[in-house]
Amino acid sequence: MFGKKKTDKIVKINQPQNSAAEFSLDQNTPNPFSGQTSICFSVPRSGNIRIIVYNRREDLQCILHNGHLAPGSYRLMWDGTDAESRALKPGSYSYCLAAEGVFVTRKLTIKNSEK
Numbered sequence: 001m002f003g004k005k006k007t008d009k010i011v012k013i014n015q016p017q018n019s020a021a022e023f024s025l026d027q028n029t030p031n032p033f034s035g036q037t038s039i040c041f042s043v044p045r046s047g048n049i050r051i052i053v054y055n056r057r058e059d060l061q062c063i064l065h066n067g068h069l070a071p072g073s074y075r076l077m078w079d080g081t082d083a084e085s086r087a088l089k090p091g092s093y094s095y096c097l098a099a100e101g102v103f104v105t106r107k108l109t110i111k112n113s114e115k
Contacts, residue, residue, distance in 0.1 A: 024042040025106055026040040043069050
């Protein structure tokens with residue numbers, strides 16, 4: 001199920017001073033986007049974290065991150081491509097944070113490239 005892997009840039013924004021009790025996933029910015037978008041999320045405790053993109057039919061498009069993260073807030077930059085670095089078609093998608101039985105979902109929109 002999680003065979004499509006992709007590595008994008010993920011950076012830790014800060015160390016939590018008072019750890020949040022829950023995982024959080026912010027709305028991507030900009031949204032809709034063409035070219036690149038930023039996805040921010042928070043992890044209250046260490047563990048394996050997956051950030052996954054699905055299409056409207058819930059078909060897996062790519063895994064933006066699949067690995068261990070320490071507690072903190074993170075920003076992931078995504079260029080709108082699938083696991084094989086092909087641009088996804090314009091339209092609506094869901095992106096999800098999956099960790100330790102937690103599944104948080106948001107929607108995003110890819111728009112046509114402006115030329």
